[in-house]
Amino acid sequence: MQTLDSFHRASNLRVVTNQSLKPLPSRKDLASTLRAVFPHLSASDDALSPRRGGRIAAEALLALVNPQSYERSRNYLAGDVTRLSAYLRHGVLTLAEVRDALLRRVTDPRHAGKLINELAWRDYWQRVYLQIGEGVWQDREQYKTGYSATDYEAVLPSEILDGTTTLACVDGFAHELRDTGYLHNHARMWFAAYVVHWRKIRWQAGARWFLEHLIDGDEASNNLSWQWVASTFASKAYIFNRENLERYTNGVYCRTCPHAQARTCPFDQDYEGLEQTLFPRLKFAANPTAMPTPPSFGPSIVRQRLPSPSGKPLLWVHTDSLNPKSPMLLAHPDASAVFIWDTAWLMKSSIALKRIVFMTECLEEMPGTIELRSGDVATELLHAAKASGVDYILAQRTPDPRLQAAALATQNHLPVVWYDPPPFVEEMRAFDLKRFSRYWQRAQTSAMKMTPST
Numbered sequence: 025m026q027t028l029d030s031f032h033r034a035s036n037l038r039v040v041t042n043q044s045l046k047p048l049p050s051r052k053d054l055a056s057t058l059r060a061v062f063p064h065l066s067a068s069d070d071a072l073s074p075r076r077g078g079r080i081a082a083e084a085l086l087a088l089v090n091p092q093s094y095e096r097s098r099n100y101l102a103g104d105v106t107r108l109s110a111y112l113r114h115g116v117l118t119l120a121e122v123r124d125a126l127l128r129r130v131t132d133p134r135h136a137g138k139l140i141n142e143l144a145w146r147d148y149w150q151r152v153y154l155q156i157g158e159g160v161w162q163d164r165e166q167y168k169t170g171y172s173a174t175d176y177e178a179v180l181p182s183e184i185l186d187g188t189t190t191l192a193c194v195d196g197f198a199h200e201l202r203d204t205g206y207l208h209n210h211a212r213m214w215f216a217a218y219v220v221h222w223r224k225i226r227w228q229a230g231a232r233w234f235l236e237h238l239i240d241g242d243e244a245s246n247n248l249s250w251q252w253v254a255s256t257f258a259s260k261a262y263i264f265n266r267e268n269l270e271r272y273t274n275g276v277y278c279r280t281c282p283h284a285q286a287r288t289c290p291f292d293q294d295y296e297g298l299e300q301t302l303f304p305r306l307k308f309a310a311n312p313t314a315m316p317t318p319p320s321f322g323p324s325i326v327r328q329r330l331p332s333p334s335g336k337p338l339l340w341v342h343t344d345s346l347n348p349k350s351p352m353l354l355a356h357p358d359a360s361a362v363f364i365w366d367t368a369w370l371m372k373s374s375i376a377l378k379r380i381v382f383m384t385e386c387l388e389e390m391p392g393t394i395e396l397r398s399g400d401v402a403t404e405l406l407h408a409a410k411a412s413g414v415d416y417i418l419a420q421r422t423p424d425p426r427l428q429a430a431a432l433a434t435q436n437h438l439p440v441v442w443y444d445p446p447p448f449v450e451e452m453r454a455f456d457l458k459r460f461s462r463y464w465q466r467a468q469t470s471a472m473k474m475t476p477s478t
């Protein structure tokens with residue numbers, strides 16, 4: 025395996041400063057260097073996202089957001105959605121600053137209400153993630169489909185992965201995901217519903233594949249959305265029909281689909297008919313109210329600020345905190361900073377080249393110098409800390425159990441202090457996280473207000 029040194033030389037990462045941004049290597053060069061550094065990347069995995077990583081691209085995109093047009097058109101594939109998800113997922117932008125930007129743009133906060141409500145879904149899933157951690161991979165509740173988890177297949181068949189099912193919409197979504205690392209929310213819902221309800225495949229298989237490719241790939245938003253579609257985190261299964269898909273895609277798939285012409289489209293029924301076809305056991309199933317009570321959540325954790333140890337910090341930049349304007353970084357302009365590629369995670373999760381390129385582009389814009397390491401995160405953190413002679417590690421708080429475990433392992437040797445960016449919702453109260461509607465009922469007033477003192 026090529027060492028990270030050659031990667032550093034090729035990508036200039038060690039010498040990028042805010043004041044003098046060096047010209048970035050071309051994306052092609054960056055991609056080929058990364059391919060040499062990370063051998064798990066297969067030769068066929070060569071697609072790059074049309075979205076460039078980094079704060080400059082994120083701010084340019086944010087400037088274009090029109091909350092009222094969003095509300096009118098967001099359900100359409102060609103609608104005016106923000107495409108901010110990859111920047112929000114990696115902390116390049118925070119939910120609070122996007123919300124604040126929207127509120128500055130409208131005369132009445134209600135005109136930004138729908139988009140703020142969608143942003144809140146991310147906040148909600150992150151809170152659930154903080155509570156259940158790896159539990160995002162387990163069924164939160166039973167399926168409400170008349171089937172049990174063992175009735176579903178465990179792997180995605182090749183025709184779904186390769187986009188060769190002959191269903192123009194499903195294959196189109198599979199290709200788009202692989203080629204661009206992005207899918208519109210509606211396409212994600214349709215695709216997930218097809219996988220789980222039409223093909224009877226466990227949601228985990230689809231979720232794993234999405235996480236390989238989505239540049240906004242996030243175990244909370246992704247897995248819990250799959251569970252919402254599957255019905256293991258919702259009171260009923262999400263399904264769609266051809267009329268719904270045709271309407272919101274302006275018919276682009278159906279026009280070329282052999283199944284539309286041959287009248288063999290599996291989605292071409294009314295909802296009642298589809299429910300009978302897909303969930304025939306439901307009418308015989310026990311009354312859903314007689315099902316075991318789903319595991320419930322306790323109150324959400326109210327974050328506490330830990331006292332900062334005195335002395336010199338090492339800034340640990342991780343996959344959730346790629347914001348070059350983070351107050352944490354700006355407050356410590358002379359501190360050493362490190363980012364660690366978790367090679368075990370990249371390999372185990374088969375993270376695609378486009379995701380790694382996107383994150384690297386975010387790293388290229390970080391202020392000052394940032395050291396890149398790869399390997400076991402806790403071990404490398406301690407090596408970096410020792411080399412810099414620091415007194416503690418400072419990092420942005422994250423619900424990601426992988427990063428939390430690394431912090432915990434490090435903590436035995438050196439204190440780790442979490443920095444909390446300004447929250448999307450004030451932390452004055454505990455939330456009931458069983459359903460989004462319960463959370464939103466309590467969060468809405470605070471979510472619709474500007475961050476104090478901005």
Ligand SMILES: Cc1cc2nc3c(=O)[nH]c(=O)nc-3n(C[C@H](O)[C@H](O)[C@H](O)COP(=O)(O)OP(=O)(O)OC[C@H]3O[C@@H](n4cnc5c(N)ncnc54)[C@H](O)[C@@H]3O)c2cc1C
Nearest residue numbers: 105106107108109143145146209212240241242245246249
């Ligand atoms: C099966 C499935 C898998 C998904 N996987 C992911 C994922 O890995 N990462 C991810 O960020 N989102 C995921 N989502 C949620 C949603 O589809 C995307 O956030 C959204 O489509 C991104 O496009 P956008 O930025 O243009 O969204 P917009 O519609 O413009 O919304 C603005 C922002 O609000 C947030 N948001 C909107 N809807 C949701 C939602 N339902 N859940 C969480 N956040 C939301 C996102 O941060 C998004 O960028 C998934 C949804 C489904 C149904």
